[in-house]
Amino acid sequence: MGSYTARSPLYIAIAMIVLLYVAVFAFGWQLYMGHIGLVLLILLTCFDALQLSQAGKSITAERSVRDQLSLSDNQHIQYTVENNSSKDFEIEVIDELPSQLQQRSFLFNFILPAKERTKEKYKIRPLIRGQYNFGKLHLYYSTTNLSLLQKRKTFDMEKNVEVYPSFIQMKKFDLQIFNRVATLSGLKRVRRIGKTDEFEHVKNYTQGDNIRSVNWKATSRRNELMINQYQDTRSQSVYCIVDKGRSMKMPFEGLSLLDYAVNTTLVLSNIILKKYDRAGLLTFNEEIHTFLKSDNRSGQLSKISESLYREKTGYKESNYQGLYFYLRKLVTRRSVLILFSNFENAYDMRRALPYLRQLNKLHLLVIVFFTNTEIVEAANDDVEHISDIYRVTFAKKTLIDKDLIADELATHGIQIILTTPQDLSINVINKYLEIKAKRMV
Numbered sequence: 001m002g003s004y005t006a007r008s009p010l011y012i013a014i015a016m017i018v019l020l021y022v023a024v025f026a027f028g029w030q031l032y033m034g035h036i037g038l039v040l041l042i043l044l045t046c047f048d049a050l051q052l053s054q055a056g057k058s059i060t061a062e063r064s065v066r067d068q069l070s071l072s073d074n075q076h077i078q079y080t081v082e083n084n085s086s087k088d089f090e091i092e093v094i095d096e097l098p099s100q101l102q103q104r105s106f107l108f109n110f111i112l113p114a115k116e117r118t119k120e121k122y123k124i125r126p127l128i129r130g131q132y133n134f135g136k137l138h139l140y141y142s143t144t145n146l147s148l149l150q151k152r153k154t155f156d157m158e159k160n161v162e163v164y165p166s167f168i169q170m171k172k173f174d175l176q177i178f179n180r181v182a183t184l185s186g187l188k189r190v191r192r193i194g195k196t197d198e199f200e201h202v203k204n205y206t207q208g209d210n211i212r213s214v215n216w217k218a219t220s221r222r223n224e225l226m227i228n229q230y231q232d233t234r235s236q237s238v239y240c241i242v243d244k245g246r247s248m249k250m251p252f253e254g255l256s257l258l259d260y261a262v263n264t265t266l267v268l269s270n271i272i273l274k275k276y277d278r279a280g281l282l283t284f285n286e287e288i289h290t291f292l293k294s295d296n297r298s299g300q301l302s303k304i305s306e307s308l309y310r311e312k313t314g315y316k317e318s319n320y321q322g323l324y325f326y327l328r329k330l331v332t333r334r335s336v337l338i339l340f341s342n343f344e345n346a347y348d349m350r351r352a353l354p355y356l357r358q359l360n361k362l363h364l365l366v367i368v369f370f371t372n373t374e375i376v377e378a379a380n381d382d383v384e385h386i387s388d389i390y391r392v393t394f395a396k397k398t399l400i401d402k403d404l405i406a407d408e409l410a411t412h413g414i415q416i417i418l419t420t421p422q423d424l425s426i427n428v429i430n431k432y433l434e435i436k437a438k439r440m441v
Helices: 006-025 032-058 168-180 217-222 258-276 300-309 320-330 346-362 373-379 388-409 421-438
Strands: 004-006 061-062 067-072 075-083 089-095 108-112 116-124 128-134 137-143 147-156 159-164 198-203 226-231 237-243 277-284 288-296 336-340 364-370 415-419
Touching: 032 061, 032 116, 032 137, 032 147, 061 089, 061 137, 061 147, 067 168, 075 089, 075 108, 108 116, 159 300, 168 258, 168 421, 217 226, 217 237, 237 258, 237 288, 258 277, 258 300, 258 336, 258 421, 277 300, 277 320, 288 300, 288 320, 320 346, 336 421, 346 364, 346 388, 364 388, 364 421, 373 388, 388 415, 415 421
Parallel strands: 067 159, 237 277, 237 336, 336 364, 364 415
Antiparallel strands: 004 147, 061 075, 075 116, 089 108, 089 137, 128 159, 137 147, 198 226, 277 288
């Protein structure tokens, strides 16, 4: 059974009754006038409580949320409230949202007519991977004619929801790359070198196919346009290596660099598998934590997603020496290694450089590290005071150091992606497509 609470009209009515009694004693009016007002208020309050009690079973509420949510993407919780009674009610909905969402002012307030149902959506953006606990759903309703009391009805709708690396981004890039009609926002088409792709089969022409691949003999036989379909070079091994050291704790727009790397790893792994290559995963900091051998079987993407779901950053420096010896032992076939890390200064990079050079001799190494967007903004700020000169100068020096790190790595033949966190997925996908098109492995 729900509890009753007084609303502001009831408090106003009580204040008026008090003032009436004061006036009775101050001006010598008849006392029964105050009694009449008090009895009338009590009767109206009881009648309002009766209306709320009778309508209790006729008002229902429901929360709809997915079993799995996507990290860093805007999603919605849907609330359905139904009024099966013959009266209109004013409704307030309060939900016990997970603490990770940091939503402390959740409230829906609306009037629901008789025999009507309404649906409301609430936007959320999960910024932490893991398990989210949705608690009880509380519904407060009051009559629209008197509105003296408000009654609470609680729905036990506790539910645990898992927040996984961004499968929404994965599907978006999947559509952009593999649907030729889709607009490729930021994705680059790299010209292929040579024509060594193997013939796969003949198929009907569809919009976006290369007209130069028309098979004229098959077209004349079928009396419809047919083209030759070629398949890419397959079964290249591509490993996404995610650094979980303390440098990857740095936050951008609510997400750590590790979370950006985790989302991009899932997106890229899906594309790798769709391109018939073999996707693998390795995560490390002071020691190796997760290793999934490259594979292209159907369950590989699920294994990668489950592994990424559990990854967290540490507080120690990453051990590149251990990474080198581990990969040398377990990855014997020449592969593409895409390393997500973040070198903030040349000293950290040079400590790891001998091992990175050795890895690049055995495999094709691509190092992905990040531009600090806040420092870019600080470097472009206007200078008004002497303190501003120091701040802008330091910001510009930091950006120059990043470029120097990239140049030094490039001089040793290592592929480099220096990117903002927001453009990480686009730039990494473009680099993979470039490597595949130019057959760099």
